[in-house]
Amino acid sequence: MSSVSSIISLNQVSLGYGKGQSEQRLVHNLNLAVTNRQLIALVGSNGAGKSTLLRTIAGLQKPHSGTIELLNKSINTLNAKAFARYISIVLTGQAEISYVKAAELIAMGRLPHTGWLGNFSTIDQQKVNAAVEQAKVIHLLDKPIYQLSDGERQKVMIARALAQDTPIMILDEPTTHLDITNQVNIIQLLRTLVRNQQKCIIFSTHNIELALQVADRLWLMHQQTVIDKVPEDLVLSGTLPEAMSTDQAPFNPESGTFQVQHEENHPIALTGSGIRARWTQRALERAGYYLQPRSAVSVEIIANNHWNICNNNKLVSTVQSIESLLLRLSQLYSP
Structure with missing residues (x-):
């Protein structure tokens, strides 16, 4: 993948927790390059560091070493407002204002684009309206956040990120708390945004079977690195089955599914x-x-x-x- 066309690049990045003798490295000397018009699914076992990687790319925590560039500029050189015009973020456990209505929370996605008075333009309202329609949350607009279920809050947070209308979206477990129908709807929406609006979207997920059907690339976190390949190559090479299979639920490369082992009598x-x-x-x-x-x-x-x-x-x-x-x-x- 050419670094010239990259919109995000990670160069010799190491990340983890703690400092000094208590330091725990999750990833060593990682090099990744991302172009636009890609839907990237980040997968791996619990504790591999998926959320940490996404938070680091999003500028919410610093890597232990290495550099991250956005459009060939270090993310450390961008102020918060400039950064928010390029990258929208939906993270698990994101802070929310409980008594704010869903409509107000979604509208906050336009703050990086409004003036210091926060006055909405016609374009701002159009972006909010489009986000509401895309995330299918129009029936939730008048409800305060505290009255929403976990799944409804998740969809509202995604709508806010859509209203932000950035070329890059980073989502940590966007389908958590959603039923299977809404999981598929959200993932299909992300894929449509990549195809029709040429966005770059990186999302983490435990639903590997769904990711295999829609992602342009898989980032597999395994053995303190990230393996970046198209999904089919990860399966055919044996890398994905080796990394994600267990004795109780082996991955079947032919069907692309995990199979529960049954007692055979x-x-x-x-x-x-x-x-x-x-x-x-x-x-x-x-x-x-x-x-x-x-x-x-x-x-x-x-x-x-x-x-x-x-x-x-x-x-x-x-x-x-x-x-x-x-x-x-x-x-x-x-x-």
Whole structure:
């Protein structure tokens, strides 16, 4: 990646906690370069330093060593207002004014662009309106912050960052507290902003499966460094499975998902194809069966939502739901 086109660059950056003998380094001599029109997902295990890295890029804490540049200028040379015109930030645990209404909090995103009197222009109001629509928070505008749920506060904070309208957005766990539908909506919104407005967005997440679907690049924090690659290369190289798999939930490179390990008690044969076969297999594995061709007990998926259960090639019963299938199998295997 060319440093000439970089909007953010980290040069020999080390970061961590403490000083002197109590110093704990999380990352050593990190070099990263970021261009516009990129959606970057920062992933890694708990305690790897994801929040620390984002706070350091955002200028909220200093690196132990090295330099961070914004448009080829050290971030230390920018005052707070100038910095806020380039980078908007949504961090976990961000301070909030509880009795301020959501509409007022979102409008605060325009402060870096208004005069010293804070007078709104037509453009400022348009930016706020667009942010409200994009984050889908119009129904929350009249509510004070203390009345909002965690998920609603998160969406309002994202709306404030959108209203700030910066070329760079940094978000620490933006989908925390959100249900799966809103998680997908927010991530799709970030991707749209990158594509249509050529923004650079860096967000941390524990939802690696979702990040693999949308991110242009993954930053994987592992072994005191950050591995920067496109998602598919991280998977195919084996780096992501090695770094993130556990004995209880190994990462499956073929499906791009983490798989819960189930106790396997009984072999069973399964014949069939398509979506019903996949969900039947999931149900069987969850119930403690493992697939093995030519097993004495077999399940055959047939037309019209029916399943045939056979034992030693003899039909035992036909059922019409997976619930009934599991119940009949448990009876078959019971002592």
